Amino acid sequence: MPQIAGIDFEVPLVLAPMAGGPSTPELCAAVSSAGGLGFLAGGYLSAERLAADLSRTAELTDRPFGVNLFAASPAPDTPETRARLQAYRTRLVESGHPETLLPDAPLGTDDSYAQKLEVAASSPAAAVSFTFGHPSSAEIRDLHAAGKAVVLYATSEAGIRAAAASGADAVGVQGFQAGGHRASVTGVDIADADAPDPGLTAAELTRLAAGLTRKPVLAGGGVATAADVRALLAAGASAVQVGTRFLTAAEAGTKKTHRTALLELRDRETMLTAAFSGRPARTVANDFARRHGEAAPRLYPQLHFLTAGLRGEANAAGDPENLNLWAGTGFAACREAPAADILAELAGR
């Protein structure tokens, strides 16, 4: 039975936190109730909404679950940042995207990190994980004092070493194949925002982590089948983290156009692009990513807010070419089913 800092769960599968809609209390609770370890995503939610989602999840399951927070430092608001944003905005307008959907000066925010940390610490969640940055040692101590296990993610050898040396209870590794944004920490996994995303696969990172730390390793990225799960467990993972396969779960809050694209655009490749958010993220290849990926400045989360209106409009219009279709390399295996069935399939049951 997998264990992370005293949290026992029966099936060695972790539901990846998926911000932007897919992570619902219903999805998280369904995975935990079926024996896996569900995670809620705190990113982009208000602190109040996160608190409500955490309470709702605890009402839906009596099994443990976790919550994920964004610990990103926004790109600083300098004249240079503004000029690069304006240039990208102009490019989008000149490419035919409606100017009215593109805010003039989208600001960077820290995603209300401090408030959400307080919410997480006093919530029913058993574990707290961090994306894009690391909490301070004092914050980890406070979470431990509140009875929470702490998970830090890594996408490189340096990241694994940093997570292993921290007070965290488990190290999560996210391979190159992973859908959406990976948790690459600037200054640790990547030198700066413009550095390429580390190219190590889930299996490579798992073997590295298993060799570098005795802490439990959660491994994910591109996991599509029970054989993929077995391979990462054999490489040394204590549990395997899966996101994309749950995007088409009945309980997921995945946007309709995203869900349909995962099921209908199976022949497409996935690609990494910063075009939607200002940080590299893996999407099903589409027009927007292909046209604007090269030109997109690495300004997160400003680009996320710049493109939010365009993406909302594309979703409403059923247009998969101008929407972020986050997906890992195994997305063609997606099928619509209750989360418990997807979990059982991945567990080989």
Ligand SMILES: Cc1cc2nc3c(=O)[nH]c(=O)nc-3n(C[C@H](O)[C@H](O)[C@H](O)COP(=O)(O)O)c2cc1C
């Ligand atoms: C739609 C979507 C949203 C995601 N949001 C988050 C997030 O909020 N926090 C996070 O740590 N990782 C996030 N990820 C990445 C996952 O944690 C994980 O690395 C990835 O889903 C694993 O690869 P897979 O999607 O191929 O299973 C997201 C992934 C997807 C597909």
